[in-house]
Amino acid sequence: MTGRDGMSIRVVVADDQELVRAGFQMILSAQPDIEVVAEAADGAQAVDAARRLRPDVVLMDVRMPRMDGLEATRRLAGPGVTSPVKVLMLTTFDLDDYVYEALRAGASGFLLKDLRRDDLVNAVRVVASGEALLAPSVTRRLIGEFARRPRPAQTAPAGLAALTAREREVLHLMARGRSNAEIAADLVIGEQTVKTHVSNILAKLYLRDRIHAVILAYETGLIEPGTR
Amino acid sequence: MTGRDGMSIRVVVADDQELVRAGFQMILSAQPDIEVVAEAADGAQAVDAARRLRPDVVLMDVRMPRMDGLEATRRLAGPGVTSPVKVLMLTTFDLDDYVYEALRAGASGFLLKDLRRDDLVNAVRVVASGEALLAPSVTRRLIGEFARRPRPAQTAPAGLAALTAREREVLHLMARGRSNAEIAADLVIGEQTVKTHVSNILAKLYLRDRIHAVILAYETGLIEPGTR
DNA sequence: CGGCGCCTCCCCCGTAGGAGGGATCAGCGG
DNA sequence: CCGCTGATCCCTCCTACGGGGGAGGCGCCG
Numbered sequence: 001m002t003g004r005d006g007m008s009i010r011v012v013v014a015d016d017q018e019l020v021r022a023g024f025q026m027i028l029s030a031q032p033d034i035e036v037v038a039e040a041a042d043g044a045q046a047v048d049a050a051r052r053l054r055p056d057v058v059l060m061d062v063r064m065p066r067m068d069g070l071e072a073t074r075r076l077a078g079p080g081v082t083s084p085v086k087v088l089m090l091t092t093f094d095l096d097d098y099v100y101e102a103l104r105a106g107a108s109g110f111l112l113k114d115l116r117r118d119d120l121v122n123a124v125r126v127v128a129s130g131e132a133l134l135a136p137s138v139t140r141r142l143i144g145e146f147a148r149r150p151r152p153a154q155t156a157p158a159g160l161a162a163l164t165a166r167e168r169e170v171l172h173l174m175a176r177g178r179s180n181a182e183i184a185a186d187l188v189i190g191e192q193t194v195k196t197h198v199s200n201i202l203a204k205l206y207l208r209d210r211i212h213a214v215i216l217a218y219e220t221g222l223i224e225p226g227t228r
Numbered sequence: 229m230t231g232r233d234g235m236s237i238r239v240v241v242a243d244d245q246e247l248v249r250a251g252f253q254m255i256l257s258a259q260p261d262i263e264v265v266a267e268a269a270d271g272a273q274a275v276d277a278a279r280r281l282r283p284d285v286v287l288m289d290v291r292m293p294r295m296d297g298l299e300a301t302r303r304l305a306g307p308g309v310t311s312p313v314k315v316l317m318l319t320t321f322d323l324d325d326y327v328y329e330a331l332r333a334g335a336s337g338f339l340l341k342d343l344r345r346d347d348l349v350n351a352v353r354v355v356a357s358g359e360a361l362l363a364p365s366v367t368r369r370l371i372g373e374f375a376r377r378p379r380p381a382q383t384a385p386a387g388l389a390a391l392t393a394r395e396r397e398v399l400h401l402m403a404r405g406r407s408n409a410e411i412a413a414d415l416v417i418g419e420q421t422v423k424t425h426v427s428n429i430l431a432k433l434y435l436r437d438r439i440h441a442v443i444l445a446y447e448t449g450l451i452e453p454g455t456r
Numbered sequence: 457c458g459g460c461g462c463c464t465c466c467c468c469c470g471t472a473g474g475a476g477g478g479a480t481c482a483g484c485g486g
Numbered sequence: 487c488c489g490c491t492g493a494t495c496c497c498t499c500c501t502a503c504g505g506g507g508g509a510g511g512c513g514c515c516g
Contacts, residue, residue, distance in 0.1 A: 079375075100374075103371050103374055103375050104374075104375045106375065107371075108368070108371070109367075126364045129364075130368070131364030131365050131367065131368050132364060132367040132368035132371050133362075133364050133367050134362075134367055134371075136354045136357075136359030136360060136361050137359050139337075139359065139360040139361050139362055139367070140336070140358070140359050140360035142370060142371075142374060143331050143335075143336070143360050143362075143370075145374070146328075146331055146332075146370060146373070146374060147307075147331050147332045147334065164461085164462060164463085165462095166462075166463065167462095175443075176443070177436075177439050177440045177443050179502070179503095180502075180503075181502085189463085189464070189465090190464070190465055190466085191465095192464080192465050192466060192467090193463070193464050193465060195503080195504075196463085196464080196465080197463085197464095198503085198504075199503095199504065199505070199506090202504080203505095208405075209472090209503075209504075210439065210503075210504090211405050211438065211439055211442055212405045214439055214442050214443060215403075215404070215405050215442060218446045218451075218453050219453050219454070221453065223446075225446050225447050225449065225453070226447070392491085392492060392493085393492095394492075394493065395492090407472075407473090408472075408473070409472085417493085417494070417495090418494070418495055418496090420494080420495050420496060420497090421493070421494050421495060423473075423474075424493085424494080424495080425493085425494095426473080426474075427474065427475075427476090428492095430474080436474095437473075437474070437502090438473075438474085
């Protein structure tokens, strides 16, 4: 979208330590295709500069006075932001909390400051191109976190396949906590009919009661938390 | 654990195309600290070789005859494997399904075959060291996937804080689908007592019935799918 | 065309679950 | 010492649920 086609990659460097900013600035400016267009000493300045200058990448430190990098990232790339700016997060310590928060905040990358200069330059290029990258240790933990939770949707059609379309519909509403009467109202059918469907569902899935149906809906990924 | 301290990194290359194996073999063997100890033409051979030779890393192609790389990875690094072997997955096309399956199968990395030789060598070293890495496009999607789902635990203590320890205990069992009588048996108290607790829980959380309590448990992250 | 699957509706009936009372007792902090 | 909270137990009443039937209409397919 930006920063390619011969044009240089425009970068904003945000870090509260002047020395660190100077270092990044020097490394990046030495590249023919990278241009540091602004520096920021705290999150507020970073947000301000990024909104004004619309850089291709913001190099963002996690810990900063006034507004930290997490909050700044949220404002620049978080969910709900209309035209997000890409953020590459940097930190000295790779604490889990920071990483997860950063990624949820919308960061396109998370690196430790002990990286080699080639890697930093490469990272900026990768992020500018719309891709993402993480420090190896972070990658490992993210993979672990990801693999830890069982596949959601895929396994759903376990016994669910045995249900008719209407039954699945009823199951969905059941899983949302609707009573038989409410389901009947929702589907514009009689409550007796709903009861029949419910009974058939429970029988087909070998469930004791609707509560177990709700549990099954969540466990199989039929319903995902936060989808309410 | 292995492959360091001056000893070379021992690698098994698994790919059904002879030319690809030869290419990887050549690139890796050119490194002073890397040694290709075996080649495999399918998943079964890869598993066999890896179990026999205990290499530091297995370079594994996704698509292979007889047994594909995913299944082979599961057997070498999947959940439940006692002494896992590190697997670096390689593919020509970065299909979502492959990636997610590979990571769940226990792979320590996932790269596209269009990578530069330096990156391949670097990847082998990273994986051998116990860390992980992904192709940038894969990283982007993984982050997206991760950020998509709202933070689980954190938000839990929303109204839950109002509950007493005992009530939380009852709520947990309720969320597991236990009936009042079963909960009573579990906690070695009278069923009447359980009913009282349940009533208090519902009142405190402004819930209509135990079904909504189950839903709330999942939605707040009190219970996580797959934790059964 | 006759079945079969699906959706629809109905009745009866037993029970688990929840509302709304009230009660005792141990522990804790003022 | 008193008051409060939490945990325990008991009662009654009512309803939503769920099991076990039966039954009619519709569309599809052999």
